[in-house]
Amino acid sequence: MDFNILYKPLFKVNIYHRYFLDDGETAFDVDNATLQKQLRLYDKKEFLTVIPSIRTHKLLKGNRMQLHQLKDGFTVTLQVEKVGTGPDTFRPSIDLRDDIILDFLLKVTDPLFENYSEANPMSSIPYYLSNHRPSTEVPAGFNYINKNHDSQYVTSFSLSEPGFNLVKENLDPVEAKNNIGIISLRMKGDNATHNITLVNGNLPQSLPVFKVLFNNRKTFWRYYKGTATSPSYTTDPQLKPLVKNGTVTIQDGDMDYPAATARSIVFEKDSGGNIVKTFSEIYI
DSSP, X not given: OOOOOEEEEEEEEXXXXXXXXXXXTBOXXXXXXXXXXXXXXXXXXGTEEEEEXXXXXXXXXXXXXXXXXXXXXXXXXXXXXXXXXXXXXXXXXXXOOXXXXXXXXXXXXXXXXXXXXXXXXXXXXXXXXESSXXXXXXXXXXXXXXXXXOOOBGGGOOOOHHHHHHHGGGSOTTTTSSOSEEEEEESSOSSGGGOSSOTTSOOOSSOOEEEEEEOBXXXXXXXXXXXXXSOSEEOTTSOEXXXXXXXXXXXXXXXXXXXXXXXXXXXXXXXXXXXXXXXXXXXO
16 A cells, blocks of 8 residues: 655745846846846845744644745645556545635745835735635726735735625724735635636646736935035936845946945835835945
């Protein structure tokens, strides 16, 4: 009798941030070679942690699934059985209902996150990245979670207050707070391209891969000499990206200026508290 226990990936979620991954003004995803190079030193835990909800933790355990944290995201594996005559045909050892939903909470861990990110970590309603639309949301205005070839930023995945109230029904009151985002994945999405399992319940031969993409903040850079209160040079009206790696070149005639960091940020807001301009201040 064969007592081998076999696990296979059920799905993967890539979590990318341009501040950490772009090489200066060169996008990290311009081609696969650049992507792989930039991922070598990348680790999402520099700014974010992923936590399964209490309900999801129970579902993972009860359905013989395991969460694996990765530097560039996370994956869920599950115990499977070989079925059929095909070389890569597998089925969950415990059949997964089509309506099983796994929720993962995204929590910001870096206090400087808002300085270098075009995303609001303090919003009372988190971004909602899902393959199924809550009944409260208007179809035309709802964006489904990126597949790996898509490139919508997290700020595109808004949720209404009634929608969040509906989502919170699956969360403990405490864990529903202080999340920048919620990844919610159902075994069968609202469309076949976002399904996790096949119609017959088997695992697809191609692993479902989803993507969460954070954009880096672009700011106007202002340079100050000594104790001067007025800038000696500014990039305004040209915005420049904040990046951790690589070089963003700033030149004025024969003068080369140093790049801005994520620490010295000034936000200009309107009377309603909305950010209208963001400046990076550099002292030379």
